[in-house]
Amino acid sequence: MKTEHHEIVSKVPEVTLIFWIIKIFATTVGETAGDLVSMAMNIGYLISSIIFAVIFLTVVSLQINARTFNVFIYWATIIATTTLGTTIADFTDRSLGIGYAGGSTLLLVLLMLSLFIWRNSVGSVSIQQIRSPKAEMFYWITILFSQTLGTALGDWVADTEGLGYATSALLFSAVLISIAIVYFTTAVSHTVLFWAAFIFTRPLGAVVGDFLDKPVAEGGLALSHLGITSLLLTLMLILIFSFKQRAARLSH
Template identity: 35%
Template structure:
């Protein structure tokens, strides 16, 4: 670690939360909200995909600017950004598929390639993809770009599985949940690479959340449970807010591994 790196670490703590059970719960909930909120604003409020996209983009830009200006992890700022980027990722895919006629197969492949290129560039420059080392603005920009592509990719893949492959929302959710459980088992019991495990699981939570969101909100005639986008979005947002308030008070999701590494001036394990 260079002297410049040490100075940056001392000035900026890791900007993302520790990967705990709370992280994954809020992530899946935020993913579901991204799916249902996008449908609610564009459909129920009759804003349309374009107007909803403009509003979401403006809110996301403001949230990310605030997040980037922080010198440490701030729970509400971080999770507001995640929720908004989840909605934005859904809208990007929906805009391409519904308005521009791009197929789900094409969008899935395109966003998959975009995500791989982001990871490749990030690793080539920073020599790590570990989320325990997001203590520079450049790394954080790579991080948020990767997050955006995981949401767009997950939306396309989830819709492709549920609609394009005619698996239905419930069966798609079960399949993606099983894949996440498989990755978790490989990580905990087979010592599968932790960085790769994290990002694969992170990508898979998006189609899981999208499938769960559609299952809950879509009409029974379309294969859903008919709760609607309003109630589904409100319920999940309420749970997210409750958990974020709890974490803000308890600080149970502060990344102590990164804090210890920063204090010691050494590199972090993935």
């Protein structure tokens, strides 16, 4: 009698330089696409969040049910988290009236709570330990919180603290460079550094997106929301087709 052997495979990509470059493009797309629907199309943050929530639930279901790593489904899910994160953060910060500081604090608590529950439930929050649909669901919930937090944090620094979009982009770039230096020169947990980098790529994308599409009077370039979103998506596809991404290795 034969026993079937089902190999456990990773459905998230290996973390390389190209991964982080595409991630920054994806977070910028999330900002411009979220603004396109909620602001340029004048749908509002709540309705936009509902629309993007439906899209997110659709693509994350495809991702979790996929049997192997599919680069297009994975990055479509990442973009879905960034667009939904953009409108949720804007709704939390502005429509609920709790401000950027309040929104950022609330989202940070939710992110830490997600990581805590994931760690206690599965045993690890490392992407090299995502071996089940349960772990993958925690992964995507955590990513959604991190993308939403990043949006609120970017708006807080650029607007409330008055640094502006360009200066904020330089600040968050410096934070990411510092994380990379720590990664290569110290013994600090790579899992901790991964999530730190994942969180801070989002405000970088948020302020870059705002710099590209906000009015000149607000410190932006006033480029077309649709035009810049289409351009960024095209650049993402070029990178995806040009650089083959492999599934992350699972640790034993």
